[in-house]
Amino acid sequence: MIETIYFEEEVFDHPTSLHVRKALPRADWFPIRSYQELFNKRHQNFRLQKKQPELILAKKNSNFVLPIPAGFGMDTSRNFYFSHMYNCLYDCKYCFLQGMYNSANFVLFVNYDDFFHSISVIKNENHDASATFFSGYDCDSLAFDKISGFADHALDFFYQHPDINLELRTKSVAVGALFxxxxxxxxxxxxxxxxxxxxxxxxFKAPSVARRLNALKNLARHGWKIGLRFDPLIYFKGWEDQYSTLIANIMLDLFDENIHSVSFGPLRFPKKMYKKIVSHYPNDQFYAFPLEEKNGTVSYGSHLEIEMRCFLERELAKYVSEEKIFQCVLH
Ligand code: SF4
Known part of the structure; x- marks a missing residue:
């Protein structure tokens, strides 16, 4: 677990920092001036840091809520994202965060209320449009929840604002706050x-798919609306049978009314990010698969993407109503 915590001095006594202190009682704490001086340092070794990441507690001062990047969200009139954390406990080989950041250390922004205040402002500015606010763009929304206690705060806020939506995106089974x-x-x-x-x-390091299915089905029984995200779709030998089996297993005791939405999208990377990620995996089979570059995006190419999209649409249509199925951008 985390052995070292760096903290900006002004957040030392923040309630979130106290929560972290309780969750990680054995960690050593070191003061810093600002998280950027550690996190943004050049020439860090992402893969090496990933073996034993350290935690940085910081205060976010601007850009709390941003418009969602193209291809991430669902078909709602307005989509935004907010990141109370950078980086993730898990280590998925295709994770774009390893191409985005120099550091694999975790940054936790302790001032959750400032994010919620910004969400309120956006809500008030757009009172005629229903908006969805996505957590889980720069991290996994729930994987760190035992340490951060974030979900409870977010749910308290959105409970009081039923006209806007929150998406918690996760591979985690740390769903205690929801139960x-x-x-x-x-x-x-x-x-x-x-x-x-x-x-x-x-x-790597993420809960097995079986455990995720168990968690999501229990949440559905508890009344939570479930999103299914097949993004990125991964091409491999036998992918049709495997995706078909996965979808059938998910839907075995899950019903259309439990499902808020299903989305899927192809494996894709911005070119610069892809180059950086591949440099982390010089001899890896996964990145040996020939990808195509078009308009600054690296992907399987339109032929394979269309084949996978059509297959997914057919399989999903067996179980889920059409208006709940969304496709993230194709290139
Ligand atoms: S769960 Fe998501 S954020 Fe975490 S390592 Fe995997 S792809 Fe990245």
């Missing part, structure tokens, strides 16, 4: 999923 309360109708618990055969190789 402690009644389900909130404007909160979607969205699980990222891929077939077991591929997940066991690529989703």
């Amino acid at each position: 402690k309360r009644e389900a909130i109708s404007n909160c979607i618990i969205a699980f990222s999923l891929s077939p077991h055969e591929i997940s066991k190789v690529l989703d």
